[in-house]
Amino acid sequence: MRKRIWNRICKEFGLWSLAAPPGLLVLVLIILIRIVGGMQSLEWMFLDTMLRLRPTEKLDERVVIVGIDEKDIEWVKQYPVPDGKIAELLTKLETYKPLAIGLDIFKNVSVEPGSKELAKVWRENSNIISIEKIFPPAEISPAQGLPTEQIGFVDLFNDADSKNRRYLLYTPNPKNETEDKYSLALQLVIRYFQKKGIELKTGKNDPNTIMIQETELPRITDNFGGYVGMNHEDGGLSILMNFRNNYQPFHVVSLRDVLNEKNENFYEKLLRDRIVLVGNRNMSAGDIFYTSALPTLELKGQIYGVDYHAHVISQILSTIIDGRPMLHSWADMGEYTWIVIWGFLPIVIGRLTQSVWKNLFNVGLAGVCLLSYGYVMLWLWGVWIPVAPSLIILAVNGVGLSAFAFYQHDKFLRSQINERQNTIQHTFTVIHNGPLQTLAYGLKHMRAKDIPYEQLIGQFEKLDREIREIGEFLKLETVTAEESLRLGSGLILELNRPLHDLLYEVYSSTLERQDFEHFKTLKVKIRNFDPIDDKYLSKEYKREICLFLEEALCNVGKHAQGVKCVQATGVYAANKYKLSVKDNGYGIQSKLENKGTKHCKLLAKQLGGEFRRESVSPRGTICELSWKLTK
Template sequence: MLLDTMLRLRPVEKLDERVVIVGIDEKDIAWIKQYPIPDEKIAELLTKLETYKPLAIGLDIFKNVPVEPGGEQLAHILRSNSNIIGIEKILPPAETSPPQSLRPEGVGFVDLPNDEDSKNRRYLLYTPNPKNINEDKYSLALRLVTKYLNAKGIELQTGKNDPNTINFRGIELPRITHNFGGYVRVDDGGLSILMNFRNSEQPFNVVSLRDILNGQVDAELLRDRIVLVGNRNLSTGDAIYTSALPGLKLSGQIYGIDYHAHVISQILSTVMDGRPMLHSWGDIGEYTWILIWGFLPITIGRLTQSVWKNILSVSVAGFCLFSCGYIMLWVWGVWIPVTPGLLVLAVNGVGLSAFAFYQHDKFLRSQIHERQNTIQNTFTVIHNGPLQTLAYGLKHLRAKDISYEQLLGQFEKLDREIREIGEFLKLEALTTEESLRLGSGLILELNRPLHDLLYEVYSSTLERKDFENFKTLKVKIRNFDPIDDKYLSMEDKRGVCLFLEEALCNVGKHAQGVKRVEASGVCSLNNYKLSVKDNGSGITSKLENKGTKHSKILAQQLRGEFRRESLSPCGTICELSWKLKREFEF
């Protein structure tokens, strides 16, 4: 498709006067009032054409069966004129015999190979006879071209660089090989060439049958020319599909006789005018070309170090690649692998840019997430440690029930805790190990089992002296069922430990008159429920503090639930529950 597009975009070429088409159109059929055209009229046409002395006449009409009247008259014309070439079809499944009155050298086949998209881009010049492999069969175009060039003193010879092709005056016709241009594993039997259509709305002179029979054609138009006689009407269904020509009167089609005319014209133009035929590089050249355009976007990406600059550079490179392919095709007739080059440009350029953009965005998001976690963890450590010490000191300062020495001790403790937190954060930034500092100053390694960590958090928090409500406790109950660590990440474990510490701290701060506290972690039916119950004064304020907000966020991360409510007749429960993930869940 890209080849067709570049062929359509070539500059307009002048008319080739060496080829003339005598087309039998719908008006000719209406004029003669018979179809198929009777042999009498075809014989009269050929006799009239011979008077104009063309160098060769191609009769692109099947004449294996006479169409009376005039069958014997046409046979006599074909026997007596050696410059008339008839046609046959030799390839299955539609073999058609040539006229019996013609000698073998006066017959050319018109079998046309088509591509998988039903378009015709190739022309078979000769091929071994399917019925006799020792005999070569020549196409209609090759028969006519050979007669024309022989008349000009130019002989057909075997190719020198490629013995499987032919050459005229040292110019070899490029043969379509097994891997040729965009073709992969194409049938390379015989000699096939790539179509190089003459890009023009009127590439050849076209006259009608009635113009010839009525003597309305200038003799110089046909003298020393190749004349093709055939159908140019839709009744015969002789149409060839192509997208390589602009402004076609038939949508995406040309007449079969026009297709043969283009082949004849391109060979003559190559031999006599130096117009290049379409050819391609060898496999090594094409692979090298594709690799160059594959490495180019990688190099561009390293030089630009910018996603948008890289995309812009790759787009410019893609335009340059298409332009290079267009110029090579137009000027030198070389069909280079533009499409594979564009594909590797897109994959290695846009694809890698998109991947780099994704990785960069992912890195930024991870950095933001890490900073948010650092801020959150730092706040939590400060909240459960120094802020509690500060709140304890402020409370007694307002009540004026503490001595100066005790108050000074609280502020010295506050200073010490803040410094310890600073040192802890410095060490945490320098190490890859995950750790957690509790408000009590205890540092926990998070790679330990969760139930062990919960026991440590419980014990360390209840031993704190800065929570007066802990002094009234009589009953302390704890029980944490073990769970497999594969169900929780390090961040999850950190969050769960901080939740337990916050819940216990709330008991120490707000549960006045508390005598019993129970902390439990129960695993059942693929769920884990961590709760803290007390029998203190219950919830006295409906305002949502920082701890409650963080607990709700943690519940969302674990895809679980959080609740904090008063118990009857007294007390509070703070509970976090989540479903344990299975290995096959994503």
Template sequence: MQRDIWRLLKEKCTILRLGKRLGLVVVLLVIIARLSGWLQFLEWGIFDIFLSWRSYESVEEKILIVGINEADIESVGKYPIPDGEITEIIKKLQAYKPIAIGLDIARNVPVEPGRKELVELARQSKNFIGIEKIFLPDRFSSIPNLPSERIGFSDIIPDKDTKYRRILLGAPNPLDSNDYKFSFSLRLAEAYLSQKDIPLKNGISDSHTMRFAATELPRFLPNFGGYVGTDAGGVQVLLNFRNGTELFRIVSLNDIKTENFQPDWIRDRIVMIGMTAISAGDLFNTSAISGLKLHGQIYGVEFHAHAVSQIINAVLGSRPLIKTWSEEWEYIWILGWGSITIGLSLMIKSPWRNLFAVSLSSSALIAISYYTLLIWGLWIPVAPVLLILGINFLLSACYQYEQSLKAQIVIRQHTIEMAFTEIHNGPLQTLAALLRNVQNHELSKEELLTNLKNLNLEIRDIGEYLTRQTLNLEESLRLGSGLKINLKRPIHELFYEVYSSTIERNLPYFQTLKVKVRSFDPLEEQFLTIERKRELCQFLEEALCNVGKHAEGVTRLSATGTKQQGWYSLKIRDNGLGIRSNYESKGTKDSKNLAKQLGGYFNRERATPKGTVCELTWPFAGTRSWISTMKSRLKAYFQRKLKFLTKNLQRSL
């Protein structure tokens, strides 16, 4: 009936509203968590993983690292390495005409012998670039009084997880706000690119950043990518590390002394001198590179080499720089995936299918994000979306599990009710008639034994039927007579079949019937479910059985189903002894409940001049308004009251 359809629709709408609200709450909470910075570590970790997934790259030919290792320290016999040793190495390197020589060794005090010679050589070498520290607590210059264009700071900033992902390219001098300082890495990259007539200039789309030709370095902002409220002072860029086991060609101090290298490794290249001895402690944490010899760590000179390589190759067009969307587009992306997630959780009811859909969506998200970073260097949010997918899946799975438990409870309750109805309309009716006959001494011993055997078979048949019905969910109904009817048939045909089968049962007062009337109008069934058909047939069967058991002296029985003005009335009337008690049995309660579910009413009363009328009436027109329904109910109510008052008045007269 339409009432069931509306009830189901309301339930669906309630579930949809609840699902949407929960989904939106999850999305909102994840966004709040991201804005609060609680997802930074997760987003950084995923970013590092993506970088480490890239295929291994070849050795960077533009840069040579002279790494002073443990063997070099033992060979020299002194640490720190004396300035004189550094001077000799620089002289040897200069003979091969490198574009630039960068000395990444922090010297806040002279290391004799050779300090004077080192300072003089550094000042005379136009391609020499030294380092300085401009931020506290370490603030010094390794080579004093170098021209500003040949010195760069080596200060870098760690993230909160102690890993290094950013490189500081420029910053105001803390001691003089009018003096702007550039980094060691930027100075080396600038020296290389200037040989190709590509000067360093201010940005165009972002005037606060830097550019070489048309390549503008994407400036790090406080909420850049997965960062939230981070100090973005100066000009910082995110580092696009090279990936592999052998990223730069590294030679030792002894290799340079013994000329154990190819001249082409130096000529027209950038040479960087730094410490590659673990004892020197010049190590930086990173998890963005796979295949490192030192797990999760690289030397400081390598870190600066990555920065130099990134700038040069980005300008020359071979590698992308790391950039992000604007914050608005990032949250549109998150909300878009949140909508997809909510849709999946609402459309897919199976937990396993939901898991498959979430896994597929997560894989698609990771693939899109990874290749976007790999090809274009675009870092898009992944962690918030994965959280939304995961949390919504868990909520959906919990809800579906709860619904499954409820469904099992409903099935069990339905099975119990079905069992009661089958037993009540079958064996119990037979047993009641049998008891009455025994009390009246109307059965012989042989007849009693036969009836008991039949009752035993009837009970067994019900057990087998209920088992099949529960397991196979058959769209059928077993009547108390043992007949099984197909509930897919039209309802008026089912009424005829229920009537014919029930009236033939061996119930005591069916034997006295002389007049039997039956008539059932056809009924449109677009709103009538299989379950409603089952309940209506059971109602008719029980009403007829009650006549056979209790209607003493009955000679006339009529069972009719009539349509009138959008209502259907199923009425069973007899002329037996009539109602003897006002006790409300379970059958009466079930009938009232059925009427309520159908949106109609149930009436059971004495008939005039004698007998009983049992009537179930409900609306069947799908377009019937609630106003007309209320009118019909009120009309029926007042008609019943009028009949009741008329009867009392007649009795009093």
């Protein structure tokens, strides 16, 4: 038992050692490519696709956008919109008591008329935030005279594919590293929570991030999700964008709507205790950014800057207040463990199935599970897992390498087993048609004591020679790649000869054997074998057909008592070959199916034909093998 288990283990180890290395090589290669950043673009694409396919979310009432569109410019009859109109708009908005207002329009240069009125509005309302750009090459100063608390930067960084997926919340001042600069979104979020009596704190688990009501904002680290070796030139806190998936994520009104509105109650309800963002929503301003994570944008693949900031504010508020997850990822160890698991899975599938079609089905099913799991993790828990490299490994190993290697190796092992079984079967047939017949003849006469002792000794000496000749023939046959056939008579036939020539040789050689007593009563010997093209038969099938004829003739010699005539024919007609041996002996004496009969049935099945052995009227037996000729 132990030996059998050990042999099984050794065989399994040998199989894995031959078939698994290609899959492991692909696994290592994919991991190395990911480590150097070769998978980033593909992982970004999967992230955007899964975000885009999420269910629709409800509108966020807490954020309202006042967008200055083309019709507003026509209505004002001046572009850029003058400071006076902006001051009038901000003053009107303040009457509705919003918690904070973000003006996403650069005011480093005055646009007359109305610059004094705008400056006065800022001085009187500390909850209005203006903007600046702090990173080169396009640095833009804020409006003059504003305190730091009323300024937020709006610098956005795009990824290598020009898409915007990150948002910088705060960073050290590039000109004075002793102080921090806050983004427009963070300044507005701070005011929102301050009005609610909630302070922003430093994170406990990660001291480099912000914590609000025991919730830490997950920051983008050097190797965050699909990002590899992030160059944090800003040195601050960046978060990954989790856009609100909705045709209308926020209430949007225009400048002219607010200034012309007569229904005070409507706007008080819409804007009271809200965060209001004022910005350009027209192509003339050029305040456009790019994303593939939203399915329904006014401009395909593009999002206005003021909308982008609104999504940032909304995702932070939704995380703290509603429990909507922000996007985060596993640690490096967790990600690469996940990739290794999916690298080994197709190798295991290939070993278990060992079938191309079964493997394709199981690998396809595993791929669906992987995509579904990645989608659910992102949608419900906000976890960005490495789907792209896992899917590539699954596809390459599952469809390409591992399954093929296991299948081919298993096929090779099976062919070896079949070859061994064929050798055993052939050896038995040779022994059965040769030495066993000699042995049976000798034993029969030894029991009957009807032949001289010297003749009996001669029979057993013949048996000894036959056994030794078979041993030598089997050695030779291994060397000559089974291109020859040894008959029980000792005759060796070359299988590259035409089949009908071989059948003539088998017929003549077998009927000349002296160890079959019923051959001695034969008076009439008839044989005729139609030729057929060699393209229809392999050497192995030639061998089996010749052995069938020899077996059928030997049965006549052993069992056909009183036989006077034997007829062996091979008839080719209607693309079918029928090989038969017919005698006029006393017929079949026993209905038991011996090993020779079973082998003949198996041969007929392999040829796609039929076998029959039965008595004929008025006396005799016919043994027949027929099959269709196909290449």
